[in-house]
Amino acid sequence: MITLKDINKFYVMGENKLHVLKDVNLNVEDGEFVTILGASGSGKSTLMNIIGCMDTMDSGTYSIGDKEVHLCSDNELARIRNEKIGFIFQKYHLIPQYNVLQNVLMPLLIRGMTRKEAIDVAEENIKMVGLWDRIHHKPNELSGGQQQRVAIARALVTKPEILLADEPTGALDSKTGKEILELFRELNEAGNTIVQISHDINVARAGKRIVYLEDGILRE
Numbered sequence: 001m002i003t004l005k006d007i008n009k010f011y012v013m014g015e016n017k018l019h020v021l022k023d024v025n026l027n028v029e030d031g032e033f034v035t036i037l038g039a040s041g042s043g044k045s046t047l048m049n050i051i052g053c054m055d056t057m058d059s060g061t062y063s064i065g066d067k068e069v070h071l072c073s074d075n076e077l078a079r080i081r082n083e084k085i086g087f088i089f090q091k092y093h094l095i096p097q098y099n100v101l102q103n104v105l106m107p108l109l110i111r112g113m114t115r116k117e118a119i120d121v122a123e124e125n126i127k128m129v130g131l132w133d134r135i136h137h138k139p140n141e142l143s144g145g146q147q148q149r150v151a152i153a154r155a156l157v158t159k160p161e162i163l164l165a166d167e168p169t170g171a172l173d174s175k176t177g178k179e180i181l182e183l184f185r186e187l188n189e190a191g192n193t194i195v196q197i198s199h200d201i202n203v204a205r206a207g208k209r210i211v212y213l214e215d216g217i218l219r220e
Contacts, residue, residue: 021047031188100131103150108121131146131153149180165195188208
């Protein structure tokens, strides 16, 4: 599914060059639930951005299935982001003027699906994350955990090959965070491939496999 080999990433800061990722190698099989665990500044967000095709490496190779991502143009990277990857962020990134249904069906309308078809698919995913009774509520009428469930439903509607979760429980209290992680486990049991990043070992343990990133070096 995901194959990263000898990934290096540098950031130029004035006259200095910061080596953020150092010969990173990572394989994620179809159906795995992997956590990338690391402290702030370890390079995990940079690695997540590369996996999510929002940034590029300076050297190394990256493949999703048989697609050689490191050889793709910017337009091809955007297509991979839209077609293969579902994103779940710490801050939800919901459209405040839209209700739950409207937020979830938006990616399908952007893809050109008819509104009727999009509503059917969106409603199915809203039911799956347990928000049917909140379907016409706007984000400011929902708790943090409910907003994160909306974000998860939105990420799932396009049936992505990979779910990327960036500190998905970081803005939630511990009880609600556990509920979200339990939902992730259920999604993984249903066959979804999940890669999450976290600085919290208790969150990391929700995954079936943990890799550690420290000072840009990845270790199993």
